[in-house]
Amino acid sequence: MTVYNFSAGPAALPMAVKQQIADELFDWQGTGCSVMEVSHRSPEFVNLAEHTEQLARELIGISDDYAVMFIQGGARTQYAMLPMNLSSPQGQAVYAVNGHWGKLALKEGGRFTQAITTAPVSETTYASIPDYEADEIPQTANYFHYTSNETLEGVQWSKPPECGAVPLCCDMTSDLLSREFDMNRHAMIYASAQKNMGIAGITFVALRKDLIGQSANLIPMMNDYQTYANSGSMYNTPPTFPWYVMNLVLQWVKGQGGLAGIQRINRQKSGLLYEYVDRSDFYQNMVSKNCRSEVNVPFWLADESLNQAFLDNSAAAGLKALKGHKAVGGMRASIYNAIPEAGIEALISFMQEFERTHG
Amino acid sequence: MTVYNFSAGPAALPMAVKQQIADELFDWQGTGCSVMEVSHRSPEFVNLAEHTEQLARELIGISDDYAVMFIQGGARTQYAMLPMNLSSPQGQAVYAVNGHWGKLALKEGGRFTQAITTAPVSETTYASIPDYEADEIPQTANYFHYTSNETLEGVQWSKPPECGAVPLCCDMTSDLLSREFDMNRHAMIYASAQKNMGIAGITFVALRKDLIGQSANLIPMMNDYQTYANSGSMYNTPPTFPWYVMNLVLQWVKGQGGLAGIQRINRQKSGLLYEYVDRSDFYQNMVSKNCRSEVNVPFWLADESLNQAFLDNSAAAGLKALKGHKAVGGMRASIYNAIPEAGIEALISFMQEFERTHG
Numbered sequence: 202m203t204v205y206n207f208s209a210g211p212a213a214l215p216m217a218v219k220q221q222i223a224d225e226l227f228d229w230q231g232t233g234c235s236v237m238e239v240s241h242r243s244p245e246f247v248n249l250a251e252h253t254e255q256l257a258r259e260l261i262g263i264s265d266d267y268a269v270m271f272i273q274g275g276a277r278t279q280y281a282m283l284p285m286n287l288s289s290p291q292g293q294a295v296y297a298v299n300g301h302w303g304k305l306a307l308k309e310g311g312r313f314t315q316a317i318t319t320a321p322v323s324e325t326t327y328a329s330i331p332d333y334e335a336d337e338i339p340q341t342a343n344y345f346h347y348t349s350n351e352t353l354e355g356v357q358w359s360k361p362p363e364c365g366a367v368p369l370c371c372d373m374t375s376d377l378l379s380r381e382f383d384m385n386r387h388a389m390i391y392a393s394a395q396k397n398m399g400i401a402g403i404t405f406v407a408l409r410k411d412l413i414g415q416s417a418n419l420i421p422m423m424n425d426y427q428t429y430a431n432s433g434s435m436y437n438t439p440p441t442f443p444w445y446v447m448n449l450v451l452q453w454v455k456g457q458g459g460l461a462g463i464q465r466i467n468r469q470k471s472g473l474l475y476e477y478v479d480r481s482d483f484y485q486n487m488v489s490k491n492c493r494s495e496v497n498v499p500f501w502l503a504d505e506s507l508n509q510a511f512l513d514n515s516a517a518a519g520l521k522a523l524k525g526h527k528a529v530g531g532m533r534a535s536i537y538n539a540i541p542e543a544g545i546e547a548l549i550s551f552m553q554e555f556e557r558t559h560g
Numbered sequence: 561m562t563v564y565n566f567s568a569g570p571a572a573l574p575m576a577v578k579q580q581i582a583d584e585l586f587d588w589q590g591t592g593c594s595v596m597e598v599s600h601r602s603p604e605f606v607n608l609a610e611h612t613e614q615l616a617r618e619l620i621g622i623s624d625d626y627a628v629m630f631i632q633g634g635a636r637t638q639y640a641m642l643p644m645n646l647s648s649p650q651g652q653a654v655y656a657v658n659g660h661w662g663k664l665a666l667k668e669g670g671r672f673t674q675a676i677t678t679a680p681v682s683e684t685t686y687a688s689i690p691d692y693e694a695d696e697i698p699q700t701a702n703y704f705h706y707t708s709n710e711t712l713e714g715v716q717w718s719k720p721p722e723c724g725a726v727p728l729c730c731d732m733t734s735d736l737l738s739r740e741f742d743m744n745r746h747a748m749i750y751a752s753a754q755k756n757m758g759i760a761g762i763t764f765v766a767l768r769k770d771l772i773g774q775s776a777n778l779i780p781m782m783n784d785y786q787t788y789a790n791s792g793s794m795y796n797t798p799p800t801f802p803w804y805v806m807n808l809v810l811q812w813v814k815g816q817g818g819l820a821g822i823q824r825i826n827r828q829k830s831g832l833l834y835e836y837v838d839r840s841d842f843y844q845n846m847v848s849k850n851c852r853s854e855v856n857v858p859f860w861l862a863d864e865s866l867n868q869a870f871l872d873n874s875a876a877a878g879l880k881a882l883k884g885h886k887a888v889g890g891m892r893a894s895i896y897n898a899i900p901e902a903g904i905e906a907l908i909s910f911m912q913e914f915e916r917t918h919g
Contacts, residue, residue, distance in 0.1 A: 204592030208599045211800055219586065219594060226582050233563030233878065235578055237759040237805070240567045240881060273632035273761065274782050277796040281780030309781055395797055400596045402632065402761040402799030421640030422668055423633050424780065437636040438754055440761030441570055442801060446596070519592065522599060 205544035208522035209352050209497065210375070211395040213539040218449045236445045241438055249448055250433060256451040260459050261377070262384045263407050270406040270429035271447075273440055275393040276374045279404065280306045282424050283370060283389070284313035286416050288343035291315070295342045297362055298322045299330045299492075300351025301528060306372060310346065313418075317342075319362075326529050327354045329489040335363035344368045344388065350376040350494050352396075352535065353526040355486070357494040361386045368412060377405065378454055379496050379538055380464040388412060394443060396496070397538045399450045403443035454538065463538055470536050470545045471495040477549050483556040501531035507559055508532075518551050564903035567881035568711050568856065569734070570754040572898040577808045595804045600797055608807055609792060615810040619818050620736070621743045622766050629765040629788035630806075632799055634752040635733045638763065639665045641783050642729060642748070643672035645775050647702035650674070654701045656721055657681045658689045658851075659710025660887060665731060669705065672777075676701075678721075685888050686713045688848040694722035703727045703747065709735040709853050711755075711894070712885040714845070716853040720745045727771060736764065737813055738855050738897055739823040747771060753802060755855070756897045758809045762802035813897065822897055829895050829904045830854040836908050842915040860890035866918055867891075877910050 206213040229236040230245045239246050254269045263269060272278065288294050293315045296307040310316050319338070320331035338345065345364035350357040352375045361369060361383060368388030377392035384390070389408040395401040406426070414427040422428050428436045457463050475493060478484045484500045486493070502508060511532065515523050525531040534548060565572040588595040589604045598605050613628045622628060631637065647653050652674045655666040669675050678697070679690035697704065704723035709716040711734045720728060720742060727747030736751035743749070748767040754760040765785070773786040781787050787795045816822050834852060837843045843859045845852070861867060870891065874882050884890040893907060 202592075206593050206597055208597065210797060211597055211599060213597050214594065223582065223585050226585070227578060233561075233880070234565050235573065238565055238567065238570055238572050240570060241760070243881075273634075273637075273799075275632075275796045278632075278780070278782045281782065285780070312778065313780075393797065395800075400801055401600070401797045402802055419671065421637070421644070421672075421783065423637045423640065424783070437634045438569060438752065438760045440632075440799065440802070441754075442759055443761060443799070521592070522602075 202519045203547070204519045204521060205540060205547055206521045207534045207536065207540065207548070209396075209526070209533060209535040211401050212535055212537050214400070214446070215450065215453045215539045218446065218453055221449055222446070237442045239441070241435055241441050246441060249445060250435070253444060253448040253451060256448070256455065257405065260451060260454060261407070264385070266409055266411075267407045268410050268413060268426070268430040270408065270426065271434040271439060271444055272404045272406055272429060273402065275401070275404055276302070276372055276391065277305070277309070278424070279372070279391045279406065280309035281313060282426065283344065283346065284310045285418050285420050285424060286426050287368070287370075287412055288314035289416070289418055292343045293317065293339060293341065295319060295338055295345040295364065295367065297333070297345070297347040299356050300327045300348060300354040301526070302351055302353075302372060302374070303348040306346060306348065314343065327351065327356050328487045330356060330358060330492050335365065338364045338367060340365050340367060342367045344370045346370045346372070348372045349382075350496060352497045353499070353529050353533075355488050355494040355497045355499040355533070356492050357496070359492060368409065375537075376496050378450075378460065378463065379467055381460045394447055396535075397450075399447040400443050402440045403447060405447070457538075466542065467495045467536070467538070470540065470542055471498060473542075473545050473549065474498050474534060474536070477552065481552075481556060483560050484552065496537050497533060497535050499525055499529065499531055499533040505530075510559065511555060514555060515551055520548055520551055561878045562906070563878045563880060564899060564906055565880045566893045566895065566899065566907070568755075568885070568892060568894040570760050571894060571896050573759070573805070574809065574812045574898045577805065577812055580808055581805070596801045598800070600794055600800050605800060608804060609794070612803060612807040612810060615807070615814065616764065619810060619813060620766070623744070625768055625770075626766045627769050627772060627785070627789040629767065629785065630793040630798060630803055631763045631765055631788060632761065634760070634763055635661070635731055635750065636664070636668070637783070638731070638750045638765065639668035640672060641785065642703065642705065643669045644777050644779050644783060645785050646727070646729075646771055647673035648775070648777055651702045652676065652698060652700065654678060654697055654704040654723065654726065656692070656704070656706040658715050659686045659707060659713040660885070661710060661731060661733070662707040665705055665707065673702065686710065686715050687846045689715060689717060689851050694724065697723045697726060699724050699726060701726045703729045705729045705731070707731045708741070709855060711856045712858070712888050712892075714847050714853040714856045714858040714892070715851050716855070718851060727768070734896075735855055737809075737819065737822065738826050740819045753806055755894075756809075758806040759802050761799045762806060764806070816897075825901065826854045826895070826897070829899065829901055830857060832901075832904050832908065833857050833893065833895070836911065840911075840915060842919050843911065855896050856892060856894050858884055858888065858890055858892040864889075869918065870914060873914060874910055879907055879910055
């Protein structure tokens with residue numbers, strides 16, 4: 202049975218990437234060892250690191266005005282590193298909040314800067330992106346933070362928010378590499394890898410060089426962007442295996458036609474699924490059509506008493522991890538880059554059959 | 561040709577561990593996925609996490625008085641987390657320095673506490689552990705820090721230092737799991753995994769519970785031990801694959817007879833190598849015999865002009881990564897748990913042959 206893994210993260214890897222990991226497990230690049238066993242200072246690994254950066258710059262369109270860094274600790278670590286490095290307890294930063302992760306970024310960020318929001322923060326879930334007046338954003342703010350895609354709510358910005366000249370910083374953990382976007386509108390982007398970029402344990406950061414090393418805060422060396430920018434992210438032993446997997450994934454994305462190619466496939470995949478859900482009375486998605494996520498599709502059964510049967514039957518059919526996050530309930534299909542169109546077709550077929558037998 | 565990888569870290573993995581990684585790469589525990597693709601909240605992964613902690617507690621002898629945590633960022637992250645959590649800018653901490661890593665721990669720690677040392681810090685290398693008067697250690701210090709094994713110098717404490725009632729904290733990155741030691745003498749131990757515990761990207765920490773959550777400092781959530789202790793180290797997505805490898809390595813160590821069994825093997829291995837080096841006039845090791853490392857054996861050729869030939873020939877013979885750290889020069893054989901006795905025999909045979917042909 203073909204298994205499709207709709208996990209929100211750690212998420213599915215492309216089969217070709219897993220195959221390459223398997224092929225190289227006992228002898229990576231003629232070293233006679235696994236990549237896991239090789240020094241990060243070896244010529245082979247240093248080459249891999251440089252190749253990874255160069256591929257990411259090429260695919261995403263990151264100019265030399267930005268430093269590219271590979272950091273441990275996930276997006277949650279960035280929630281504190283960002284204000285510690287770019288602001289101060291007396292400084293100010295703006296947060297646009299449109300879901301669970303944006304709220305958490307605001308909460309942690311607000312411990313290290315004077316955080317303000319573009320609109321009141323909802324205590325419940327989001328089905329759209331709150332409006333705000335861009336010309337009311339204080340231009341003295343040290344940065345403007347947003348979350349490009351909210352994985353729980355399935356809400357995604359269709360284009361970057363307006364914030365004037367304030368440096369725009371984005372948590373792209375769940376949609377970096379999944380579509381095209383305007384890198385040059387951003388001062389910083391970051392993404393923990395376990396959705397579209399690889400496996401857990403490494404976070405990709407691109408940050409405008411002129412914003413690095415400007416802080417007067419007392420910052421642990423490992424939380425200081427300068428440390429990474431000055432050392433090629435090798436101040437200490439980096440997470441070499443997750444870095445290697447990111448390299449393989451970037452090569453795979455390039456083979457898919459880069460971000461334009463991937464975007465075409467992802468729009469096709471999410472389009473099919475939303476179209477079916479919208480057509481059905483048995484399933485529903487309440488997110489405004491102008492900000493529906495192309496990578497996380499939450500849906501609810503009209504009759505929630507059928508939830509457990511849906512989950513049991515779908516898992517038995519090889520469609521794994523469809524349970525929605527407990528904070529929002531229902532179902533969620535995370536359809537990141539590694540989920541092929543055949544996975545969407547299998548899911549829709551299952552949903553149709555379930556509707557037929559339980560509707 | 562059998563390759564032996566004497567890398568100081570990331571270092572060799574036991575062959576049995578690599579084989580299990582390969583066997584489970586496409587289907588871990590019947591999930592139909594790799595462990596890399598499975599949610600950290602899945603029952604399978606939560607089981608693995610609990611099993612890992614239980615195995616570590618059993619092998620190392622860690623009682624319920626300690627929290628066991630799995631943290632990203634390597635030992636360098638602990639250099640700051642330790643004083644941020646256990647001390648303050650006004651507090652005091654004692655550092656015993658006997659090599660490169662101890663110096664770096666002192667340097668970073670001293671940014672977050674009033675750090676004092678047990679003895680003057682050497683600007684050059686260490687060949688012994690500096691003496692100090694234990695009864696002069698200020699008993700008001702928040703902690704006493706030492707590095708149980710210095711990987712560059714090959715200097716290792718044969719037993720924990722004396723510091724009265726001051727909480728004893730140890731960087732055991734390079735020797736945790738390599739020998740028996742008295743856990744109960746310590747308030748905290750930590751070790752980045754890529755030497756004896758697995759691969760880069762995860763750090764093992766055991767810390768007395770009564771010392772957690774006592775700080776008045778402003779600490780990023782991801783740098784606060786409380787965050788990990790309260791969440792089973794799953795406040796955010798942990799580095800799942802490195803965690804899995806640590807689990808496999810712990811099982812392997814148990815199969816070797818636990819720390820007592822591993823210690824017997826490691827003493828045999830290092831004993832053979834030191835014995836040969838001491839017998840030879842061609843090679844030398846200058847470290848005092850009472851504090852020679854059982855896991856990193858540096859040695860120098862009497863005629864340093866032969867260094868490159870030694871490195872080229874040894875690599876060609878499948879004996880990899882024997883170059884000493886640039887700060888100390890010479891050669892270094894890192895003979896962590898995964899290096900079998902046959903690797904030591906192959907190394908000594910090569911050294912004898914090189915001496916015969918170049919001596």
